[in-house]
Amino acid sequence: MIPKGFFFNAVSCGIKAPDRLDLGLIYCPQEAVCAGVFTRNLVKAAPVLLGQEIVKKKVARAILVNSGCANACTGERGLEQAQTLLKALAQELDLLPDSILPASTGVIGAYLPLEKMLPKLRELGQGLAPDKYELVARAMMTTDTFPKVVTQTVEIGQGQGQILGLAKGAGMIAPNMATMLAFILSDVEIPAEDLEGLLKEAVARSFNRITVDGDTSTNDTVYALASGKSGLSLTAGSQGYESFKEAFIKVCRDLAYLIVKDGEGANKTVCIKVAGAKNEDEAEILAKTVANSLLVKTAIFGEDPNWGRILAAMGRCGVFFNPYRVNIFIGPIQIVKDGLGLGTKEEQKAHEIMTKDEFDILIDLQMGHAQAEIITCDLSYDYVKINAEYRT
């Protein structure tokens, strides 16, 4: 079930290959409460700079997203182009330009081909329909191999709310420097500050807990819109709020998981879980260091339970732990006890687990009770191929 109060459409402007959808629109007939979370990269794309201003109004009427061109490192001209596009769409839909949230993904340093995009805005607006959300997910794709759509229904005493999430490609994983974009739509009524707080918490527990290549993009953007059309009304602490929050976070986590699953060249989706840490921050740093280690990622590709690489990666991240207390498990198989290997027989069993597409690696520090998880993927020949064959 799709949240009420949203209309969708997408068209092909020829920014990417001909006939590929590359411009998508999410439209709300009435004002929706909005929140946004953006890349922490110092180098921010034009749509990020604009979006950061627009979300401050806390309400919006639309999201306009294009793929094939990130509109990043494009200076004043890039900002002007993005504004021209928003103004033209606003006129078409009879909206204020600053009620449309922009998002772009694709090549850095290229300018938006406005001559291809502006003539398509009428078609985009006229074809809006409540059931075309998958088209928008497709229009966001760069090297993604499938559109990423997740839905959740929340039953709360007074009624039912719907959450829809759309996302594309992980980190800077695409040959043309794609970026992570996600839009979370819901039909509950919720105060803007609560939506904002919820989005921040959800992003911290989902999109900020994944990695494909460790490269943060210039365009990362997550927008949340709440239309209020379900009749369900929630505020932080109200009855049913926790259920909604749980469902909202689940949508984000499911999308984040799909992003890693579709990481460039990725064959395996692996959850690196660090437990027994003194605090969650340290657990996260350790898990991220292991998840980004090239040697760990190539070992995962090679289905090799090479625990020495895991310990060595942990040792260089600046977090203190006792190497001779560490236990390591691949799935249910323990291969390291108190920092020492349990031998080739256990490693052979662990190798069998690693032949699967999805598995967990659990690292127990035996120091405290905090834990954190990072979802990562393997580093394969195809990652190198996809990212080396760019433009030349």
Place this chain on the structure above:
Amino acid sequence: MIPKGFFFNAVSCGIKAPDRLDLGLIYCPQEAVCAGVFTRNLVKAAPVLLGQEIVKKKVARAILVNSGCANACTGERGLEQAQTLLKALAQELDLLPDSILPASTGVIGAYLPLEKMLPKLRELGQGLAPDKYELVARAMMTTDTFPKVVTQTVEIGQGQGQILGLAKGAGMIAPNMATMLAFILSDVEIPAEDLEGLLKEAVARSFNRITVDGDTSTNDTVYALASGKSGLSLTAGSQGYESFKEAFIKVCRDLAYLIVKDGEGANKTVCIKVAGAKNEDEAEILAKTVANSLLVKTAIFGEDPNWGRILAAMGRCGVFFNPYRVNIFIGPIQIVKDGLGLGTKEEQKAHEIMTKDEFDILIDLQMGHAQAEIITCDLSYDYVKINAEYRT
């Protein structure tokens, strides 16, 4: 010319493939002044833990190095094995065990095959000769494709001094988790504290300024020995000291360069130079972030002047700069001016430069006068292949 006062030999114990040299010895008939610099990884191999203690005595008689087994993550048993080996060699050479500096490189988590190594110590000691230094360089190799030997002669008023440097494999680049090892030998007479200071400065400017895969090993060790046999006597500030220091640093930088050149799967050796920074620390952080970015490294492999990836990597490292002041050059070709691309014509010229085996990437922040360089290599299919095909 080789420094006076050193004898060398290497033998094959069968730790690696049969007939490959895997145990090397550097021997001084009389005490040499020594200094050591070790991995900052929290997980330290047994020979690192022992070496750290032994260098505190500031004099040594020998370096014993093996490849094929890192003796890391091996606990008490690993320490005992390393001590057993040093004691046996000390007896053979009539030395004190704590006058021998140990170093190991190879698989993590495996125990030293003492039953293969101990019977070879006599042969190792009896075959010592001043001209067998290349054998030691070979005995240190894991996935290295060539032995790394560098020499420098320093002419100073009162006479001539010689410096010899031996090194192996960069970072944790080998399929069996190899490590960076380097030994710098000289025949000048120099106080231990000056040699120590010099070694620290040289390492900071050479081995700490390279990267292959960003993974710090558990075994990184650099030892410096000064035999005093040339008759040249130097102290910090004395006549000729600066010439010696320059030559010493050059040996370290040349070895560091060879290590990157021989990085696993590397086809291209690239110097990332960040200039115009506020201070050297920030320049180094920026250069390291670019040098370790998978997207930059795959673009180098693909000979693609993808400057957006360079800017995006810089933007995520936490150092402040103004993206719209940045200039970027590939070799002599400027491709970015004030944060904006100079177009495809310049990028085509830059691509031509990138088809070479070695080139520089200069990033000018136009903020200050500090600069730093990091030597890196491309990320190729072969890196993935070498590191995925381990044990399984």
